[in-house]
Amino acid sequence: TYTNDPIDLNNCDKEPIHIPGFIQPHGVLLAVSTNNIPTIVQCSQNTEEHLGLTTQEVLGLPLEHLIGKDNIRQVLARTFSASVTSDLQYMDLTINVSGNEKVFTSVIHESEGLFILEMEPSYENGNMEGNDFEWISRFFSRLKSTDNRVEASQIAAEQVKEMLGYDRVMIYEFDEQWNGKVIAEAREEGLEPFLGHHYPASDIPKQARELYLRNWLRTIVNVNYTPVEIVPLLQPLTGKPLNLSLSVLRSVSPLHIEYLQNMGVGATVTISLIHDNQLWGLITCHHYSARYIPHRVRNLCNFLGSFFSSELFQRQQLDEYQAEIRSREAATQIANIFIGNTSPVRIIEELQDEEQTLLSLMDASGAAICYQDKLLLYGDTPTREQVRELAAWLAGKAEDYSYHTSKLSLEYDPAKVYKEKASGIVYVAISPGQHHYIIWFRPEVVQLVDWAGDPAKVVIKTDDGMRLSPRKSFEKWREVVQSTSYPWTTKELNVLPMLKSIVRRQTENQLVQAEEQAL
Numbered sequence: 001t002y003t004n005d006p007i008d009l010n011n012c013d014k015e016p017i018h019i020p021g022f023i024q025p026h027g028v029l030l031a032v033s034t035n036n037i038p039t040i041v042q043c044s045q046n047t048e049e050h051l052g053l054t055t056q057e058v059l060g061l062p063l064e065h066l067i068g069k070d071n072i073r074q075v076l077a078r079t080f081s082a083s084v085t086s087d088l089q090y091m092d093l094t095i096n097v098s099g100n101e102k103v104f105t106s107v108i109h110e111s112e113g114l115f116i117l118e119m120e121p122s123y124e125n126g127n128m129e130g131n132d133f134e135w136i137s138r139f140f141s142r143l144k145s146t147d148n149r150v151e152a153s154q155i156a157a158e159q160v161k162e163m164l165g166y167d168r169v170m171i172y173e174f175d176e177q178w179n180g181k182v183i184a185e186a187r188e189e190g191l192e193p194f195l196g197h198h199y200p201a202s203d204i205p206k207q208a209r210e211l212y213l214r215n216w217l218r219t220i221v222n223v224n225y226t227p228v229e230i231v232p233l234l235q236p237l238t239g240k241p242l243n244l245s246l247s248v249l250r251s252v253s254p255l256h257i258e259y260l261q262n263m264g265v266g267a268t269v270t271i272s273l274i275h276d277n278q279l280w281g282l283i284t285c286h287h288y289s290a291r292y293i294p295h296r297v298r299n300l301c302n303f304l305g306s307f308f309s310s311e312l313f314q315r316q317q318l319d320e321y322q323a324e325i326r327s328r329e330a331a332t333q334i335a336n337i338f339i340g341n342t343s344p345v346r347i348i349e350e351l352q353d354e355e356q357t358l359l360s361l362m363d364a365s366g367a368a369i370c371y372q373d374k375l376l377l378y379g380d381t382p383t384r385e386q387v388r389e390l391a392a393w394l395a396g397k398a399e400d401y402s403y404h405t406s407k408l409s410l411e412y413d414p415a416k417v418y419k420e421k422a423s424g425i426v427y428v429a430i431s432p433g434q435h436h437y438i439i440w441f442r443p444e445v446v447q448l449v450d451w452a453g454d455p456a457k458v459v460i461k462t463d464d465g466m467r468l469s470p471r472k473s474f475e476k477w478r479e480v481v482q483s484t485s486y487p488w489t490t491k492e493l494n495v496l497p498m499l500k501s502i503v504r505r506q507t508e509n510q511l512v513q514a515e516e517q518a519l
């Protein structure tokens, strides 16, 4: 391959996966000049197998001589539309191969001044024909009938599994640091579940994610394939290997192949989930033997994937909107306790009954309120003494009466001993001197996952070949997110000003009243 540095586990993001110099063998690739007589200037070394002509015979040949007059018109029309739109429209080309008519499903696109024509023999279309309308209508109606994100993802996974006839289909969602989580899964019976598992960003390196943003579907037809070389290696116009960024046959990174082999996977399809030109997730599909999916079905999956993506986004907005309303209501309820009462004793009595309200306000697992020297604890929290010490530290950290972090133990040493309860905290002072305050707690996410069942403990295989595997990846992810809670979202933190203003004003009033009474 064309690289200077050897690629290993630590520099995956440097691998130039767009110029591998190879393709997968289930199709044939021709690079064609764009001048008056489109001429083949590079080709994959499997032309004889697919087209009945050796690479020597193909190279330098005008494309028309290979595919015929009728086809060349179709192809040229597509090259024009391919250069304006980025979607790959496939066409069937019937070509005479050693005296026999052979049909190829073909796509064409522009690459650095050349056209790349990729042709796949369409013999395998047969038994998958005819279900399209049924698939589309079932996909739409089942998706429409769900009322939250996870349910919708589950339906999408099940429907894609049915369409592809694959063994496992996962909905994989990225977080802000590009770590990933399997949020829904449909799989054949007896397969180990990956649902709920987390993986580090390095499993799908940046340059791969960039390609998935440009190509909405990626398929590896046979993980154990022998790559086919493109000859000559260098693209005549650029002097570099042919740029295969938009190629559907592009050969796969050997490291990723190793990963899939270690998992026992034989074929994959990956469908991009995009919103606002951002890759937010992937539909990742595994089959445990080689499996070819015709272009028609790939296109359909693409289309349904983008429908699912926008449906899901609407649902997410609705979910977030409802969560925001709930937390505003909870904040109002807490604020009203202070506003509606003048007696500190009464306030504390009422606060004692509000565990659910307080926890749901911040989607927290624990909370503490300190008021008039009384410390009330709710849910899972550090000890009283630890909370009081933490509060003193927080009073110094707070700007404009509040502070939050999702990595407490990395900022405040004493928290190391209770990070499983409090890696995330939100602090808000409710009196000017910060003697009165509320703190919310979230657990370390790693502990949370371990309680739910530790994927790293699932034994897949134990031989040396396991250095790249989802299990190892989980361990790596665990190192990355150690000492971290799920992040506090902007929407969640949005209620803080409300608490600060109402509660602070109210407590000031009460203090003034108390002082007046004392005089």
Ligand code: BLA
Pocket: 008, 009, 010, 011, 012, 013, 015, 017, 180, 194, 199, 202, 203, 204, 205, 208, 218, 220, 251, 252, 253, 255, 256, 259, 268, 269, 270, 282, 284, 468, 470, 473
């Ligand atoms: C690509 N890595 C991918 C893809 C997935 C994953 C889904 C898309 C390609 C595909 O297989 O269809 C990761 N697959 C996963 C994860 C699970 C899964 C997390 O099933 C969990 C269940 N990958 C590594 C390391 C490197 C690496 C260490 O783990 C680098 C050394 C590289 N992954 C890598 C590359 C690609 C990739 C280069 C792009 C492959 C391509 O499109 O050519």
